[in-house]
Amino acid sequence: MKRFFAILTVVILTTTIASSQARIGMKAGNTLSNVYGDDVTNTDMRFGFHTGMFFQFGNDRVKYGLETLWNQKGFNSEYTYEVYDPLGGYYYIVSEDVTFTLNYLDVNNNLSIFVADPVSLNIGLQLGLFLGGNAEGETLDYDDVTALDLGINSGVTWWINDAINVEARYTLGLLDVPWESSVSFYNSAIQLSIGWAFVN
Numbered sequence: 001m002k003r004f005f006a007i008l009t010v011v012i013l014t015t016t017i018a019s020s021q022a023r024i025g026m027k028a029g030n031t032l033s034n035v036y037g038d039d040v041t042n043t044d045m046r047f048g049f050h051t052g053m054f055f056q057f058g059n060d061r062v063k064y065g066l067e068t069l070w071n072q073k074g075f076n077s078e079y080t081y082e083v084y085d086p087l088g089g090y091y092y093i094v095s096e097d098v099t100f101t102l103n104y105l106d107v108n109n110n111l112s113i114f115v116a117d118p119v120s121l122n123i124g125l126q127l128g129l130f131l132g133g134n135a136e137g138e139t140l141d142y143d144d145v146t147a148l149d150l151g152i153n154s155g156v157t158w159w160i161n162d163a164i165n166v167e168a169r170y171t172l173g174l175l176d177v178p179w180e181s182s183v184s185f186y187n188s189a190i191q192l193s194i195g196w197a198f199v200n
Helices: 002-016
Strands: 022-036 046-058 062-085 090-114 119-135 138-140 148-159 164-173 186-199
Touching (some): 046 090, 046 186, 062 119, 062 186, 090 138, 090 148, 148 186
Antiparallel strands (some): 046 062, 062 090, 090 119, 119 138, 148 164
C-alpha cells in the first residue's frame, strides 16, 4: 500500500504543475468480473471491490484523467470430474464451484468528453499489475498469472455536484491471464463506483 500511494503522489504532483483546473479525489465501488475467450466454459461473474484515487484536469468539455486503483477481479468456475467408487465398481460425476480471486493495481488513463454539463462519456486504457490471488485457498502467483494486464475502458460518469460523482465502466482485457498455460482467456470487468473530489 505504501508503494501504491507513492506512485499516485508522484503522478499528481507532476501533473498539477501543468494545470490549474484540477480535480483530485477518491473513489470506491464494486467490480463484477469474468473472463472471456475461446477456451472459456462454465464461468460466472465474480463480485469484488475496487478503491483508489483519481486526478482529472482540462476544460469544461474535455478532461484528461489518471487513476490508481486496487481492483479485485476474478471469476467463478464449475469443475466437473469423475470419481471412482471401489465398492460399487463404477464412476460417478462430481461438480465443484471454484472462485478465482485476482488482485490488481490498475493505472487508468481516460479521456472524458462532457456531452452535457454533469455527464461525460469516457474512454481510455488500463494497465494492470497483478498483485496476487487465490483459488479456494490455493495461492496464485506469477507462475500462474501474467504479471501485466492491458485493457480498454469505456463508460459514463454523472457528476451529482462539484464534488460527488457516480460512474459505470466496462473494461475489456487484451492480454492473456494465464502464464505459460495451454488455455487462453482474458479479463472482463464492469465497475460501478462513487467518487468524491476533495480538490476541485
